[in-house]
Amino acid sequence: MRVALIGASGQLGSDLLPRLREAGHEVIPLRHADIEITDATNVAEVLNPLPLDLVINAAAYNLVDRAEDEPDVAYAVNALGPRNLARLCEAHGWRLLHISTDYVFGGDPIPPARPWTESNIPQPGGSYAISKLAGEYFVHAECLRNFVVRTCGLYGLAALRGAGKGNFVETMLRLGRDRKQLRVVDDQRCTPTATSDLADALVRLIETDAFGLYHATNSGSLTWCEFAREVFRLAKLEVEITPITTAEFGAKAHRPHFSVLDSRKLTSVIGGPLPDWHEALTGYLASREKFI
Numbered sequence: 001m002r003v004a005l006i007g008a009s010g011q012l013g014s015d016l017l018p019r020l021r022e023a024g025h026e027v028i029p030l031r032h033a034d035i036e037i038t039d040a041t042n043v044a045e046v047l048n049p050l051p052l053d054l055v056i057n058a059a060a061y062n063l064v065d066r067a068e069d070e071p072d073v074a075y076a077v078n079a080l081g082p083r084n085l086a087r088l089c090e091a092h093g094w095r096l097l098h099i100s101t102d103y104v105f106g107g108d109p110i111p112p113a114r115p116w117t118e119s120n121i122p123q124p125g126g127s128y129a130i131s132k133l134a135g136e137y138f139v140h141a142e143c144l145r146n147f148v149v150r151t152c153g154l155y156g157l158a159a160l161r162g163a164g165k166g167n168f169v170e171t172m173l174r175l176g177r178d179r180k181q182l183r184v185v186d187d188q189r190c191t192p193t194a195t196s197d198l199a200d201a202l203v204r205l206i207e208t209d210a211f212g213l214y215h216a217t218n219s220g221s222l223t224w225c226e227f228a229r230e231v232f233r234l235a236k237l238e239v240e241i242t243p244i245t246t247a248e249f250g251a252k253a254h255r256p257h258f259s260v261l262d263s264r265k266l267t268s269v270i271g272g273p274l275p276d277w278h279e280a281l282t283g284y285l286a287s288r289e290k291f292i
């Protein structure tokens, strides 16, 4: 397929690019400097001349706390951007793959008994989450042949060269080298996911015609505090961790207490689950040693 990859220098985009090419796709990588998704005219100017089969939108505004202060900016990138892409894709008959987030389930004060499925009703709990959910709705409304994939807590090697907002693993490694004690939130359960594994799954998904909404994370679940402990254990850093609550941490934006996603729908389409979170973390730490 001929693919336009938007957000090509982000964490996910950077892992998608080589995998798409290895799978035989002809990829045009588009960085923020190449395309402004909030500007419908620019989107058309950049994409119209390209002979495409698929547009992948891995671009987003991911600054969850800052989004509370600038909701219009988050909405422009996360909702109007995908709307611009979806309209153009539909006009050309191109497919669209768009990425969304577990935070669409953030607003529920009562955690569910089991991981969220695609048929659960979202309840976004902040400006970032609202903007991402709006983006999903625009894609579904404007483009028939779409894949919308929700994922969680991404970490990819591109963060090492400054992509996006960084990631939790890199933040922990940096703090763990400087401090002997850390306080980490222990009442948010989810599934941090390696962009390398997500990219592998997405490459398999786009080769199908099974359009629609999917959840895609590494397998298993844990709290950020449990994840941090494992990061330090594997990295052989001695850090004393104090578990704290979300309220004690005091971030500006609301965070979900339970945003574990059920990825079985995706598993049935691509033929297997993503690796479990521990295997993913171990693989990431090993690859970053070679990367740096």
Ligand SMILES: NC(=O)c1ccc[n+]([C@@H]2O[C@H](COP(=O)([O-])OP(=O)(O)OC[C@H]3O[C@@H](n4cnc5c(N)ncnc54)[C@H](OP(=O)(O)O)[C@@H]3O)[C@@H](O)[C@H]2O)c1
Binding pocket: 006, 007, 008, 009, 010, 011, 012, 013, 031, 032, 033, 035, 036, 037, 038, 057, 058, 059, 060, 061, 062, 077, 081, 099, 100, 101, 102, 132, 151, 152, 153, 154, 155, 163, 164, 165
């Ligand atoms: N990161 C997470 O923990 C997480 C969790 C759940 C879901 N997701 C979703 O997964 C997807 C990939 O996330 P990621 O972590 O790979 O993101 P990322 O590393 O922050 O990369 C996003 C890319 O989008 C570009 N971009 C931002 N605004 C743009 C615009 N208006 N027009 C064109 N490009 C723009 C950024 O360029 P500049 O940096 O130059 O602006 C950046 O290269 C996103 O949809 C995100 O919402 C992420």
